[in-house]
Amino acid sequence: MGKVIVVFVGPAGSGKSTLVAAYAKWLREGDASVYTVNLDPAAETLPYEPSLDVRSIVDAREVARKYGLGPNGALVKSMELVTERLEEITSKIAAAEADYVLVDTPGQMEVFLFRDLSWRLAEALRGISPESYAVFVLDASVIRDPADYAFLVTMATAVQLRLGLETAPVLNKIDLVPDVEITGDLLRDFGRVSRALREAGSVYAEMLREMLRVLLKYNRRVEVPRVSALKGEGIEELHRLVLEMSCSCGDLS
Numbered sequence: 001m002g003k004v005i006v007v008f009v010g011p012a013g014s015g016k017s018t019l020v021a022a023y024a025k026w027l028r029e030g031d032a033s034v035y036t037v038n039l040d041p042a043a044e045t046l047p048y049e050p051s052l053d054v055r056s057i058v059d060a061r062e063v064a065r066k067y068g069l070g071p072n073g074a075l076v077k078s079m080e081l082v083t084e085r086l087e088e089i090t091s092k093i094a095a096a097e098a099d100y101v102l103v104d105t106p107g108q109m110e111v112f113l114f115r116d117l118s119w120r121l122a123e124a125l126r127g128i129s130p131e132s133y134a135v136f137v138l139d140a141s142v143i144r145d146p147a148d149y150a151f152l153v154t155m156a157t158a159v160q161l162r163l164g165l166e167t168a169p170v171l172n173k174i175d176l177v178p179d180v181e182i183t184g185d186l187l188r189d190f191g192r193v194s195r196a197l198r199e200a201g202s203v204y205a206e207m208l209r210e211m212l213r214v215l216l217k218y219n220r221r222v223e224v225p226r227v228s229a230l231k232g233e234g235i236e237e238l239h240r241l242v243l244e245m246s247c248s249c250g251d252l253s
């Protein structure tokens with residue numbers, strides 16, 4: 001088996017870095033070799049020691065100083081600079097002798113996703129290993145109602161379209177909302193979401209319901225792992241999900 005590459009994408013603060021740390025620890029405890037990549041040039045501190053740290057190539061603070069930019073401008077400029085040096089990064093990933101490569105993406109998801117870096121990286125990773133996937137990290141503590149959940153799962157599909165990598169949602173920070181009504185079973189959860197949206201009766205609710213129906217029709221997996229990256233809980237479920245994606249590798253049916 002070649003290496004399995006997992007890219008962690010998600011809104012700022014959803015727990016990408018903490019999940020990379022927890023998953024790397026879990027994999028290593030099972031004797032797997034893991035190569036971790038920090039792709040966030042603006043990361044302050046990380047809960048893991050990256051094998052490859054983009055800050056050694058582009059540091060957003062230095063970029064801010066050099067170009068006289070504010071935090072957002074510096075991040076955008078940093079993304080451009082990282083894109084220019086992408087080959088340097090991907091050749092290190094290609095050379096890494098590891099069973100798993102975990103890629104932690106920038107906190108400001110939109111700055112990453114809506115720029116060339118995201119699809120170029122995904123393209124390069126697919127070239128390195130056909131077993132390249134993405135995990136879309138959702139923050140369970142920001143889900144207020146069924147429509148929120150539907151919105152977030154739909155976003156995971158949008159990420160998949162953008163990256164061209166099979167992308168699965170993962171529900172993190174479950175420790176903060178032990179009574180969250182989401183079971184992690186998409187069929188069951190979408191049934192509930194669908195009913196709630198029908199009751200809400202707006203045209204948007206109807207639209208979302210249709211979208212969910214289509215998503216479910218084409219979704220091979222119905223399990224959404226519920227994890228706590230901070231407490232290291234549910235990591236085996238995340239791993240099972242990665243293995244499942246890996247099993248369907250090359251299956252385009």
Ligand code: GTP
Nearest residue numbers: 012013014015016017018106107172173228229230
């Ligand atoms: P940025 O890249 O900086 O946007 O953040 P991120 O998505 O990498 O999130 P990060 O891992 O930095 O976590 C953000 C905050 O959420 C930190 O204070 C973490 O300790 C906390 N956090 C992450 N995962 C969990 C979790 O499972 N439970 C709880 N309670 N807190 C968590």
